[in-house]
Amino acid sequence: MKLSLLSGSAHPALARTISQQLGVAPTSDGLQRFPDGEVHVEIGESVRGHDVYLVQPLGPPVNDTLIELLLLADACRRAGAARITAIAPYVGYMRQDRRVSGRESVSARLIADLLGAATIQRLVAVDLHAQALEGFFPFPVEHLSAVPLLAEAVRPELPKNTVVVSPDLGGVRLAERYASMLGLPLAILHKTRLSPYQVSVGGIVGEVRGRMPLIVDDMISTGATVEAAYKALSLADCSAGVAVVATHGLLSGAAADRLQALGKPTLVLSDSLAVPADPTLPMRRIGLGALLADAIARLHEDKSLAELLVHA
Ligand code: R5P
Numbered sequence: 356m357k358l359s360l361l362s363g364s365a366h367p368a369l370a371r372t373i374s375q376q377l378g379v380a381p382t383s384d385g386l387q388r389f390p391d392g393e394v395h396v397e398i399g400e401s402v403r404g405h406d407v408y409l410v411q412p413l414g415p416p417v418n419d420t421l422i423e424l425l426l427l428a429d430a431c432r433r434a435g436a437a438r439i440t441a442i443a444p445y446v447g448y449m450r451q452d453r454r455v456s457g458r459e460s461v462s463a464r465l466i467a468d469l470l471g472a473a474t475i476q477r478l479v480a481v482d483l484h485a486q487a488l489e490g491f492f493p494f495p496v497e498h499l500s501a502v503p504l505l506a507e508a509v510r511p512e513l514p515k516n517t518v519v520v521s522p523d524l525g526g527v528r529l530a531e532r533y534a535s536m537l538g539l540p541l542a543i544l545h546k547t548r549l550s551p552y553q554v555s556v557g558g559i560v561g562e563v564r565g566r567m568p569l570i571v572d573d574m575i576s577t578g579a580t581v582e583a584a585y586k587a588l589s590l591a592d593c594s595a596g597v598a599v600v601a602t603h604g605l606l607s608g609a610a611a612d613r614l615q616a617l618g619k620p621t622l623v624l625s626d627s628l629a630v631p632a633d634p635t636l637p638m639r640r641i642g643l644g645a646l647l648a649d650a651i652a653r654l655h656e657d658k659s660l661a662e663l664l665v666h667a
Contacts, residue, residue: 624639
């Protein structure tokens with residue numbers, strides 16, 4: 356079966372890296388936008404009988420990137436693709452995975468169902484918001500992790516007295532993986548989200564006094580979580596300086612300002628999303644192209660992905 360690689364408009368640079376790593380030229384998808392905002396897809400070459408991989412992280416603008424992916428999959432199915440796999444290192448809408456106060460939608464489940472309805476047969480994602488989300492999808496999910504890459508990237512910059520900090524209870528498993536890989540102690544904060552832009556931190560579990568915090572999270576959106584965590588840690592007499600590591604740098608709204616206000620933090624993110632560089636906010640972006648290309652090559656050849664997957 357021939358391998359075809361297509362990319363939506365979400366992250367062409369990542370698609371290019373994957374295509375170079377695999378030595379496979381991308382297939383044109385003829386993406387166009389009509390004046391009313393509708394998206395039109397027309398696959399440029401035959402994909403009949405092919406093993407198709409659609410590279411499209413579902414980041415901002417999330418509704419547009421999602422519709423593009425659905426239409427790409429639909430076009431490939433109608434063109435006779437044998438197998439369709441979405442390569443979406445970041446999957447938006449996954450934070451709404453339950454009803455907290457009633458009369459709410461559960462977007463994570465609906466998005467998973469929509470991908471299934473578009474006949475996507477497999478998803479390759481990186482550090483989903485929660486591991487249990489794998490079970491929301493009506494098809495297999497290959498859940499990869501950027502944690503080993505990010506931990507190795509930040510390791511040389513960490514002083515001996517570093518403490519890994521999970522900024523909320525939901526992030527404990529992720530933080531445990533960083534702590535174990537880096538051989539560092541762990542502290543956990545109790546966070547309450549007050550609004551999409553504001554959070555507050557209550558108690559701290561673990562010893563942080565005199566230690567430099569390494570705040571780890573699956574994503575940084577508005578930066579409110581990191582900001583509140585750092586303020587709480589400072590009040591608890593953490594040592595000066597902070598390192599922040601996250602897989603997905605959405606950096607929405609005033610995130611850059613909030614992170615800058617922490618006083619030149621060491622900031623390390625993956626390139627799961629195509630967020631433009633901000634010269635006022637120095638950061639390191641760790642590429643996921645090789646990891647994703649490796650996953651695609653193994654899937655194409657029906658080889659095991661075990662050593663690439665999240666096991667926590
Ligand atoms: C929440 O559970 C997530 O793991 C992140 O902590 C959160 O989504 C980050 O969002 P923000 O940067 O807007 O606080």
